[in-house]
Amino acid sequence: MEKKNILILGAGLSSSSLVEYLLHAAEPHGWLVTVGDLSREAAEQKVKGHAAGRAVAFDADRAELRDAAIGAADVVISMLPARMHPTVAECCVRLGKHMITASYVSDEMRALDGAARGKGLLLLNEMGVDPGIDHMSAMRVIDRIKAAGGKLSSFESSTGGLVAPEHDDNPWNYKFTWHPSNVVTAGQGVSRFLHNGRIKYIPYHKIFRRTELVEVLDVGAFEVYANRDSLKYKEIYGLDDIQTLFRGTMRRPGYSKAWDVFVQLGMTEQTYVLEDSEQMTYRDFLNSYLPYAKNVPLETKLAGYLGIDEESDEMQKIKWCGIFEAKRIGLPRATPARILQNLLEPKWQLGPQDLDMIVMQHVFKAEFDDVRRQITSSLVFKGRDTTHTAMAMTVGIPVAIAAKLLLTGRIRATGVQIPITREIYEPVLAELADLGVRFVERETVVED
Amino acid sequence: MEKKNILILGAGLSSSSLVEYLLHAAEPHGWLVTVGDLSREAAEQKVKGHAAGRAVAFDADRAELRDAAIGAADVVISMLPARMHPTVAECCVRLGKHMITASYVSDEMRALDGAARGKGLLLLNEMGVDPGIDHMSAMRVIDRIKAAGGKLSSFESSTGGLVAPEHDDNPWNYKFTWHPSNVVTAGQGVSRFLHNGRIKYIPYHKIFRRTELVEVLDVGAFEVYANRDSLKYKEIYGLDDIQTLFRGTMRRPGYSKAWDVFVQLGMTEQTYVLEDSEQMTYRDFLNSYLPYAKNVPLETKLAGYLGIDEESDEMQKIKWCGIFEAKRIGLPRATPARILQNLLEPKWQLGPQDLDMIVMQHVFKAEFDDVRRQITSSLVFKGRDTTHTAMAMTVGIPVAIAAKLLLTGRIRATGVQIPITREIYEPVLAELADLGVRFVERETVVED
Numbered sequence: 001m002e003k004k005n006i007l008i009l010g011a012g013l014s015s016s017s018l019v020e021y022l023l024h025a026a027e028p029h030g031w032l033v034t035v036g037d038l039s040r041e042a043a044e045q046k047v048k049g050h051a052a053g054r055a056v057a058f059d060a061d062r063a064e065l066r067d068a069a070i071g072a073a074d075v076v077i078s079m080l081p082a083r084m085h086p087t088v089a090e091c092c093v094r095l096g097k098h099m100i101t102a103s104y105v106s107d108e109m110r111a112l113d114g115a116a117r118g119k120g121l122l123l124l125n126e127m128g129v130d131p132g133i134d135h136m137s138a139m140r141v142i143d144r145i146k147a148a149g150g151k152l153s154s155f156e157s158s159t160g161g162l163v164a165p166e167h168d169d170n171p172w173n174y175k176f177t178w179h180p181s182n183v184v185t186a187g188q189g190v191s192r193f194l195h196n197g198r199i200k201y202i203p204y205h206k207i208f209r210r211t212e213l214v215e216v217l218d219v220g221a222f223e224v225y226a227n228r229d230s231l232k233y234k235e236i237y238g239l240d241d242i243q244t245l246f247r248g249t250m251r252r253p254g255y256s257k258a259w260d261v262f263v264q265l266g267m268t269e270q271t272y273v274l275e276d277s278e279q280m281t282y283r284d285f286l287n288s289y290l291p292y293a294k295n296v297p298l299e300t301k302l303a304g305y306l307g308i309d310e311e312s313d314e315m316q317k318i319k320w321c322g323i324f325e326a327k328r329i330g331l332p333r334a335t336p337a338r339i340l341q342n343l344l345e346p347k348w349q350l351g352p353q354d355l356d357m358i359v360m361q362h363v364f365k366a367e368f369d370d371v372r373r374q375i376t377s378s379l380v381f382k383g384r385d386t387t388h389t390a391m392a393m394t395v396g397i398p399v400a401i402a403a404k405l406l407l408t409g410r411i412r413a414t415g416v417q418i419p420i421t422r423e424i425y426e427p428v429l430a431e432l433a434d435l436g437v438r439f440v441e442r443e444t445v446v447e448d
Numbered sequence: 449m450e451k452k453n454i455l456i457l458g459a460g461l462s463s464s465s466l467v468e469y470l471l472h473a474a475e476p477h478g479w480l481v482t483v484g485d486l487s488r489e490a491a492e493q494k495v496k497g498h499a500a501g502r503a504v505a506f507d508a509d510r511a512e513l514r515d516a517a518i519g520a521a522d523v524v525i526s527m528l529p530a531r532m533h534p535t536v537a538e539c540c541v542r543l544g545k546h547m548i549t550a551s552y553v554s555d556e557m558r559a560l561d562g563a564a565r566g567k568g569l570l571l572l573n574e575m576g577v578d579p580g581i582d583h584m585s586a587m588r589v590i591d592r593i594k595a596a597g598g599k600l601s602s603f604e605s606s607t608g609g610l611v612a613p614e615h616d617d618n619p620w621n622y623k624f625t626w627h628p629s630n631v632v633t634a635g636q637g638v639s640r641f642l643h644n645g646r647i648k649y650i651p652y653h654k655i656f657r658r659t660e661l662v663e664v665l666d667v668g669a670f671e672v673y674a675n676r677d678s679l680k681y682k683e684i685y686g687l688d689d690i691q692t693l694f695r696g697t698m699r700r701p702g703y704s705k706a707w708d709v710f711v712q713l714g715m716t717e718q719t720y721v722l723e724d725s726e727q728m729t730y731r732d733f734l735n736s737y738l739p740y741a742k743n744v745p746l747e748t749k750l751a752g753y754l755g756i757d758e759e760s761d762e763m764q765k766i767k768w769c770g771i772f773e774a775k776r777i778g779l780p781r782a783t784p785a786r787i788l789q790n791l792l793e794p795k796w797q798l799g800p801q802d803l804d805m806i807v808m809q810h811v812f813k814a815e816f817d818d819v820r821r822q823i824t825s826s827l828v829f830k831g832r833d834t835t836h837t838a839m840a841m842t843v844g845i846p847v848a849i850a851a852k853l854l855l856t857g858r859i860r861a862t863g864v865q866i867p868i869t870r871e872i873y874e875p876v877l878a879e880l881a882d883l884g885v886r887f888v889e890r891e892t893v894v895e896d
Contacts, residue, residue, distance in 0.1 A: 195740045203714030205653035266651030292643045
């Protein structure tokens with residue numbers, strides 16, 4: 001019998017733990033792990049000469065390379081940018097291969113459901129941390145509540161990728177642990193959620209003002225701002241009678257109020273470029289968003305414009321970023337969001353000694369006969385080092401576990417799936433717990 | 449010699465004065481005026497059995513009807529929705545006809561410039577009030593300042609379509625005199641202008657807070673909010689050394705602060721629908737944009753959320769609109785902007801006795817040798833009745849005058865044009881003045 005071949009596409013940061021996990025699993029199972037990347041060298045650096053590993057050059061847009069690599073695989077894991085998944089998925093279905101991603105199901109992906117089912121193939125998506133671990137950990141509790149005859153009335157869930165408390169040494173209590181561009185443009189568009197049976201809408205320019213505080217285990221307080229569309233989880237999670245349904249992103253308290261300064265000014269937009277951005281300084285950039293006022297210092301003008309105190313916490317945070325500095329931006333024709341990202345990248349970079357942290361917390365409320373219970377399920381997971389960050393591990397390892405379960409016949413689902421069924425979440429969460437990605441539950445009776 | 453034929457496409461409100469003007473001019477010149485509309489009856493109602501007039505059914509998407517009507521014309525005036533202009537323009541160029549519109553030059557229109565020039569045809573656009581009269585009245589002063597050796601340092605211009613003071617009887621001091629949907633979504637996207645040599649950007653959620661006050665002749669004070677892209681007029685008007693360049697929209701003082709309540713709440717957006725809008729009341733709609741607060745009246749909650757006083761002027765305006773009323777919306781799957789428009793339409797409708805008013809004011813600053821002058825050019829024009837509104841007259845009559853000048857050989861330009869050359873603006877403004885659309889100028893020496 002030929003060796004089973006797992007093809008991992010993309011040798012970026014989030015593939016490190018994934019490749020290591022599968023190389024480790026390959027030996028006892030007699031598998032081959034192939035890493036494909038635009039740069040064959042990058043792929044080799046992940047394989048590190050491991051006997052079960054192999055590196056290849058891969059380009060989703062070069063049909064020959066693509067079909068050869070995918071044709072030789074049994075399951076394909078795509079860690080490529082999400083826009084490339086449809087090309088890879090179409091090829092997987094055509095050549096009869098399973099596929100796993102950590103990305104949201106796109107319309108193009110969803111359209112392949114019938115064809116995949118027809119060939120007995122699984123296209124498993126949203127298998128990272130958020131989306132991924134959030135689905136699995138929530139569905140485990142939801143299914144248990146339902147099985148016990150409970151009726152869910154409220155589900156609020158939030159996640160944050162943050163710096164670990166031991167390495168938290170800047171006034172924002174934040175460092176980039178994922179794509180900086182996503183952080184700068186987070187919250188754009190309208191957000192909606194369900195509260196006490198009513199749909200609530202929050203426009204972008206209010207999102208960082210309508211935060212809620214939560215406490216998580218022994219890591220302290222976080223503030224949470226709403227994620228785009230919480231309502232879609234009503235159908236996905238089967239929460240037909242839910243009255244409150246909210247998903248949010250966690251930051252340390254004070255972050256949102258300061259970030260809102262940039263939002264209010266208009267400096268996070270990405271719909272237009274500043275034609276003279278290359279020659280401008282960050283101070284000029286800031287001044288472009290403020291009204292003219294003769295002989296008023298920029299700091300005073302900003303504080304007056306937004307109605308904040310010049311000595312306030314948010315002003316301190318903003319100043320620390322360097323936005324008042326007369327330093328050249330140097331980026332030609334950049335969007336406001338791109339300029340802001342450029343300012344923040346060196347400031348919010350994880351240092352070589354820094355560890356990151358994933359925090360996730362679900363709060364469920366459910367009626368059981370005559371008693372109303374609140375169940376809180378919380379995860380705090382810290383990275384091991386700058387390669388094995390909490391973010392890279394929690395994105396990559398669930399994908400790797402799913403590939404193993406698939407090749408060992410423990411996942412039998414077909415078509416386009418996300419990990420909301422017991423067949424998937426139970427073994428994955430069990431193995432994640434063994435690796436330290438462990439949810440802690442607390443249950444209390446709620447007095448009305 | 450065959451009679452010259454003017455084809456007017458579209459028999460909506462803005463065509464009334466236009467058709468009347470051209471029917472009146474047709475007799476002495478021996479012209480034929482053809483009005484084409486999807487509804488031949490609507491076209492007939494404009495022609496009113498006039499001897500020089502004719503009504504035809506016209507549909508830009510039906511090639512046969514379109515080519516027959518345009519083929520029989522010497523000049524085509526399109527008052528159709530702007531998206532239909534390219535189809536008509538392409539046909540005009542193909543069949544060798546001149547064309548006039550009151551709409552902004554689109555990219556598709558601009559692309560026809562070479563072909564039109566090659567055939568000696570004029571495609572004259574932006575020939576209404578704004579754009580139109582604004583260009584002509586501004587360029588007349590700009591050219592005069594330049595001819596006198598003046599150097600323009602500042603140009604600020606604003607226009608408003610409003611209710612005439614004699615009929616101004618609601619707390620907003622505003623009624624719809626043009627497409628309500630444009631009023632509800634006005635200011636969306638980023639606005640930019642030039643102030644003292646620096647480009648300033650204003651995001652949508654700040655546009656109604658950064659207004660300036662202006663006084664116009666004997667009609668009192670207005671507040672002005674910035675229009676989208678003032679910078680493009682630097683090139684269009686040839687203002688190479690300009691330091692301040694601003695274009696804005698006029699409302700009565702207090703309007704913007706109250707309108708900003710809707711903007712801040714998020715109720716003017718048009719990027720998504722409220723799925724349950726049909727069953728909701730306006731009060732529910734408002735509550736959808738406010739945080740949950742137990743036992744707090746909606747009025748108090750709104751005031752607290754936006755930091756405004758419950759007895760404030762803006763709260764009075766908002767209440768007057770009926771947004772607190774438990775009245776069914778009745779529109780299925782409507783956007784917030786559409787719901788708001790539905791609420792406002794009956795409230796802000798021009799009554800059968802109401803007259804509207806166009807207000808336009810340009811303020812120029814220029815250096816002449818050792819003296820710095822400020823020139824203010826102001827227009828106040830009131831409608832005659834609900835058919836001959838100031839808006840319909842100032843949009844339609846310049847188009848009509850241009851058609852006359854073209855057929856009598858006084859405009860000889862070809863290609864895609866807007867009315868910024870003396871050949872066009874001088875005779876048009878002269879005739880507009882005879883009809884009462886008259887700019888009043890004031891010139892003062894500025895002391896520094």
